[in-house]
Amino acid sequence: MNKNILYICGSRNQTIMLHRISRNIPGYNHYFTPYYADGIERVAARLGLLDFSVLGGEFYRQSTEYFATNNLQLDFRGEAREYELVIICSDLIIPKNIKGKRIVLVQEGMTDPENLPYKMVKKLGIPYYFGGTAATGLSDMYEIFCVASEGYRELFEMKGVKPEKIRVTGIPNFDNCAENLDNDFPHKGYALVCTSDARETYKTENRKKFILKAKGLSEGKQMIFKLHPNENVPRATREINKYAPGSIVYHKGKTDEMVANCDILITHYSSVVYVGIALGKKVHSSFDINELHRLAPIQNEGASAGIIAGECLKLLEVTVSKSVENNLDNVRIAGMTA
Known part of the structure; x- marks a missing residue:
């Protein structure tokens, strides 16, 4: 049985990016959802107070419209099934139901200036979204972070992102x-x-x-x-x-x-x-x-989606290997206690 990958979208740009990546990952079931949150942010989104953000309003409408136009499988909030991998374009909010799962973060585009709210995020530990996209990557809750260029690799490392998690892949929509x-x-x-x-x-x-x-x-x-x-x-x-x-x-x-x-x-x-x-x-x-x-993002004639997909497949292969190893360990333990 094919296993599942969840794509958490947001803006139209993010949605197209993730769709392009999904096309390059064969052998898995692909499910998409608009961006979502828990707790007070979820309540605020329901009340329409966050319609200016990817949690509602025009961004939400554009992503759901894109899902329908392109016949993409929808799993709202990723609640209907278990996922082997989650691919996101923003880690400013990490929903509870994907914490502990294997996550790949893909840079969306330009990041915001490192202004006062960003510095408050770094110093006071307030929620990442107050820092805007300048705070992208700071959650450290992903296994791989795919970025646009060597220049961005250096920038994210300066912000505190772990170098071993960064992959310079280029990013869809800006690579051709x-x-x-x-x-x-x-x-x-x-x-x-x-x-x-x-x-x-x-x-x-x-x-x-x-x-x-x-x-x-x-x-x-x-x-x-x-x-x-x-x-x-x-x-x-x-x-x-x-x-x-x-x-x-x-x-x-x-x-x-x-x-x-x-x-x-x-x-x-x-x-x-x-x-x-x-x-x-x-x-x-x-x-x-x-x-x-x-x-400036790498120009590779549109190859970034495939390169990112390759990184995802490597991660999935590691997941499968660990799963097999754990099963073997369980068999050994069962044999020893029989």
């Missing part, structure tokens, strides 16, 4: 940026501005200042704004029309293809900057550009 050059997006040669959902996730952002700064960096080119999927669209659109009139605004569409056709890419804190770097675009970010080049 050249494929986006073949597209039918109707515009070319513009300045693309990708916004963030900082305000929706209770972080600070001066949107007026950001828009005016982007306007100054656009070099007189047509400005196209691509809104974050989690963003308040009416509010963001009003602000753009006020401070950068004449701009084109999209809140849906394939962002990576928009990057492929632009001349200039302007972001605040967004993983999409790595697509621009890989494609040789002129990029602007609130992060240090030289540091972003150092961290």
